[in-house]
Amino acid sequence: MSSQKKRDQLILHTALTAGRIMIENGSEVERVEDTMERIAHNAGAKTSQLFVMITGILMAINGEVGAQIEPVKRRTFDLEKISVVNDLSRQFAAHKITLQEFANRLDHLDKSTKYFPFWLQLLSAAMVSGPLEVVFRHNLPDFWITCVVGALGWLVFYLLNKFIQIRFLSEFAAAATIGVLAIWSVHLGLGNSVDDIIIGSVMPLVPGVPITNSVRDILAGNLVSGPARGVEALVSAAAIGFGIAMVLQFL
Amino acid sequence: MSLTEFLIEVAGNYVATIGFGILLNIPRRALNFAGWIGVLGYFVYKFIVIWGGGYVVGNMMGAVVIGVASLQAARIKKMPMILFNIPALVPLVPGGQAYQMIKYFALGENSTAFVFLIQVVMISGAIAFGFLLSELVNRVQQRVWRHRR
Numbered sequence A: 001m002s003s004q005k006k007r008d009q010l011i012l013h014t015a016l017t018a019g020r021i022m023i024e025n026g027s028e029v030e031r032v033e034d035t036m037e038r039i040a041h042n043a044g045a046k047t048s049q050l051f052v053m054i055t056g057i058l059m060a061i062n063g064e065v066g067a068q069i070e071p072v073k074r075r076t077f078d079l080e081k082i083s084v085v086n087d088l089s090r091q092f093a094a095h096k097i098t099l100q101e102f103a104n105r106l107d108h109l110d111k112s113t114k115y116f117p118f119w120l121q122l123l124s125a126a127m128v129s130g131p132l133e134v135v136f137r138h139n140l141p142d143f144w145i146t147c148v149v150g151a152l153g154w155l156v157f158y159l160l161n162k163f164i165q166i167r168f169l170s171e172f173a174a175a176a177t178i179g180v181l182a183i184w185s186v187h188l189g190l191g192n193s194v195d196d197i198i199i200g201s202v203m204p205l206v207p208g209v210p211i212t213n214s215v216r217d218i219l220a221g222n223l224v225s226g227p228a229r230g231v232e233a234l235v236s237a238a239a240i241g242f243g244i245a246m247v248l249q250f251l
Numbered sequence B: 001m002s003l004t005e006f007l008i009e010v011a012g013n014y015v016a017t018i019g020f021g022i023l024l025n026i027p028r029r030a031l032n033f034a035g036w037i038g039v040l041g042y043f044v045y046k047f048i049v050i051w052g053g054g055y056v057v058g059n060m061m062g063a064v065v066i067g068v069a070s071l072q073a074a075r076i077k078k079m080p081m082i083l084f085n086i087p088a089l090v091p092l093v094p095g096g097q098a099y100q101m102i103k104y105f106a107l108g109e110n111s112t113a114f115v116f117l118i119q120v121v122m123i124s125g126a127i128a129f130g131f132l133l134s135e136l137v138n139r140v141q142q143r144v145w146r147h148r149r
Helices: A002-024 A029-042 A079-093 A099-111 A118-137 A140-163 A167-187 A194-201 A208-219 A225-249 B003-023 B028-050 B055-077 B082-092 B095-107 B110-148
Strands: A048-053 A056-061 A068-071
Touching (some): A002 A029, A002 A068, A029 A056, A079 B082, A118 A140, A118 B082, A140 A167, A140 A194, A194 B095, A208 B110, B003 B082, B028 B055, B028 B082
Antiparallel strands (some): A048 A056, A056 A068
16 A cells, blocks of 8 residues: 555656746747646556646546646746656556656756857857848848847847846837847948848747747636747837837837 | 758758757757758748749748648657747748837837738737648548557
8 A cells, every 4th residue: 555655656756847847948838738647647647637738737636535736836938848758657667667767857857057158059049049030021231230130139139138137128128129239230330221120130039939838728728828829928028118118218 | 042041041950950959958859850840841931932932831831841841850860849830930020020019119100010020920820820730631641540459
């Protein structure tokens, strides 16, 4: 009885940790439910009951008394972790790793963050801004200055996000910085069109993950999490818009 | 559209999609596929606009193609679908119109701003609806797939 209970505890811990990691890093709710159900099923639980929301997860197995709660406190975008949880779940289903190993690896994954190196992120922010400015506006001469402004704007976003950890404020400040730099560079004669430089440079700040997940969650019938993500996307977009609008007022 | 412009747009979309993928920290193995899906989605949009289909239908079909292609990529690579469709969506984002809207609101020219506001709403709605349709295609396809086996 006791060992059965320990096993159940481990199943709950593994499934809940996997679910929390996925939501924290920007997965849609349906995938989380699916993965957690699979983990419980593959670990030998007869039934599992789940309630997954964007701010917390509830789970019980085998219809026993004692469901467990896992709050989700922070939200970042790190799609690699979702992919790793997915891989681990597949390996567990194929009996390549045991439940205990699975749990240990999840705990390890939760602690470690393996981002791309900082210079590469900065470079890719430049590589989002410049090319998209050319694609949208066909303004080749402003390519380089858009790359630079976009990278600097993203740098402001990155640093503020690291130290004050309020995503919307960082986006606002980054957008305002982009506006100022764009106007300034045109004054100095480095660029031709303020509009084109700003349009390209704000592209790295676009809230792509909440937009996509919001649509997918609503379609899957998660009428709480979907609109919540939608609000997240909307507030991000509004923060960027206000940042730009504030600078344009002083044009 | 001349050949040079075409090549510049292919390169621009590919690089931009991969760049956005790096910012979201998607695994290295998925970057190349995501980049090409981004190019594909943008060109479906572009060609529909060139052939007179209008930007709403263009964005919708672009989103459909991105959704369907992402599921195929997810199957081939055995990775979650969102690794492919989130970066690939970026070239379709109505950034230009959204900026014009903000600009004209800030300058106090509300009637011009509303024109752009409507465009932004229409395009966002079209992309969302396109994702809905692609989900439908994917589910039908999954049914057929399972049925056959």
